[in-house]
Amino acid sequence: MNNWDARYATRANKMRASEVRELLKLLDQPDILSFAGGIPDPALFPKDAIRSAYDDHLGEGADTALQYSVSEGYKPLREWLVRHMASLGVACTIDNIIITTGSQQALDYLGKLFVSPGDTILTTWPTYLGALQAFNAYEPRYDRLIPEGGNMTPAAYRNNAQAAGGEVKLAYLTADFSNPTGETISRNDRVKLVDLAHELDIPLIEDAAYQALRFGGENVPSLLALDIEREGHIDRTRVIYSGSFSKTLTPGLRVGWVCAAQPVITKLVLIKQAADLHSPTINQMVIHHVAERHFDNQVAKARAHYRERRDHMLEALTRHMPAGVTWTKPEGGMFVWLTLPTDMDGAALLARSIEQIRVAFVPGSAFHADGSGRNTIRLNFSLPGADTIETGMSRLGALIASEMKADKKLAS
Template identity: 70%
Template sequence: MRLAAVCQENWTLDWEAIFATRAGRMRASEIRELLKLLEQPDIISFAGGIPDPALFPNEAFRAAYASVLGDASAGAALQYSTSEGFPPLRDWVVRQMQRIGVACGPENILITSGSQQALDYLGKLLLSPGDTALVTWPTYLGALQAFNAYEPRYDRLAPVEGNMTPSAYADAAAKAGGRVKFAYLTPDFANPTGETLDRAGRERVLDLARELDIVVIEDTAYQSLRYDGADVPPILALDIAREGHIDLTRTISCGSFSKTLAPGLRMGWICAAAGVIRKLVLMKQASDLHSPTINQMVMHHVAEHAFPAQVEKIRGAYRHRRDRMLAALERHMPEGVPWSRPEGGMFVWVTLPDGMDGARLLARAIEAARIAFVPGRAFHADGSGANTLRLSFSLANDAAIDQGIERLGRVIREAGTA
């Protein structure tokens, strides 16, 4: 009775008036929504850029949990831990970073709950409302979601063909009431395009960052998934070579176990100058105290015993699927529809004819052909890119790739003549 009376007198809280202004910039992920389509067995989905669970090192994880919980370390695995992260796991990350050319120590590493948490922390650390973030067009949707909460303005980072001068970037940011704070990019097999930035392009990003006196955020989620070509040094390695020591650099590297070992444990890391890590540790303490101890201990066990073999296995599987998709695109795409040819990662980027809308094409593709992909507009900070789409090959078998790409080509041709 009392609740009914309150409602009748319109005393219901106006939540929209209470929410912080940043809440208005939060948007549902189109990709997370599309993942629901995977539950429909007749849909051929190229939407989710997620690892194939059939390739997870299940036995290694079973053994790791048994080991961690079956000896004297069980109590520690279930206990609070340090905010910086489980020391042996941080040591493993140090060795891994050193293997790819990044000289660092444990004081340069923070373990995070996935690299998505790392991006959220960096947005919180670096962005004030009205500041400018430089991002590629298109860029990783999850990064835009993480940064959006801190109310930035976006400008286009174009390391290859860009003609914006540092002063032009700075002037535009100042007119918007802030300053340029960082450049964010995925230099290896980028999500969503699959493209890799060459060494010269990485050096240009560092040159721009030095002139603007800003940070570079390097997202290395796909760095281990190279199938062709020679490795390119990470931006952080190039920065260290310039400055002489990691603690003098401006580059922050975000890494993840999600694409190599398993995403469900939510394990990632940040590698940066020790002073930056100390600030981020304070943020971690205020946020979730530390990433789950047992997950860190298990991930360390699996990384120590299974990482090289696991990476070799998934490289072989994903290389085959990439090749199968590229061959199917050659057979079935209409003329005037180009696509990227990634050297690694999980994605192929398709450009539709001018005037064709990827979102409308998706609706038609699901209804008429039972196939799914991600429309490209969501990856563009300015809402452009309507005539683009992302295909992921990581979950599809040969038959699904052949049938799905044939159907997609047919839907695109029909849309072009409608």
């Protein structure tokens, strides 16, 4: 039998299965009430518009739609994105945009571009699990990024990185309705983060997957918009904006984009040429067709739909969670973050939850680069309906209460 483990590159040791992707397999079990995946509600997908777009592009223009294309991406889609970014306060040209196969590919490319083994990545704890997976292949270490401030100065970050044998190479975070916590970073804290990136002379990756899904509170400028405001031109900025159509139109076509200074885009184009040449042309053409005609309406529908789901979940949590459990109250996105009593383990709770009450969620430690946060869990509210939310939170609240009671007995 071949010993494949001895033949893999050292980076393969950093590769781990996604707890979220594994939990999604539970969706095939009809009795499971799942609050695990960050999955858009397929009832919102603009199926008719997508079908019409495919029909149009597989007509007279099929030769173009089915052919190889440029690595930068479909030009009309990039031109639409220039207008879209302008609506977010980001002045740019098509030379500042590359189309990627979902925003996940963008994270992988950015890790490949900036991180050498032993280098340091700054990220929030918790943070998006998929980002950790993408970056781990490039063998980094992590240091904690605290957007609201803390004791870590730029010099302290540098010293920690150098002591570990590398440099601080990038910072990463979701500023709007974070996955997993649902929290949003204030304007003042965003300005501090942009300042930190300039002081450290590092890229700051802004994962904007959920930015369009605001259904409460006031809009906050993107990190890239604030950096342009500071520097006067996108080509002098350090923020790299990663966007996606997955949460607004559909995830299945796998279309995302990066908006950044032109030198960064030029390097990303080279990486894409070596990786997959270009994202599927026809999918880009279809996304452009649908975005041009339906984007604003789709976003409005998604906001109203997810606001209602969020409200159902917050109300159900208030009714069913025992004292000692707290949770975030997101103004958008798809997630609520629960903090359990300090001695309760989210992974152990999940095992009992699946076995006893058939409710799935994601343990919070998966989102921490250092494996901490064991007494936290993530709940998704975008996919389950009101009845599922009510039943699931009732069951979960009762289970947590029984666990707390058992722990109290053991302690006494």
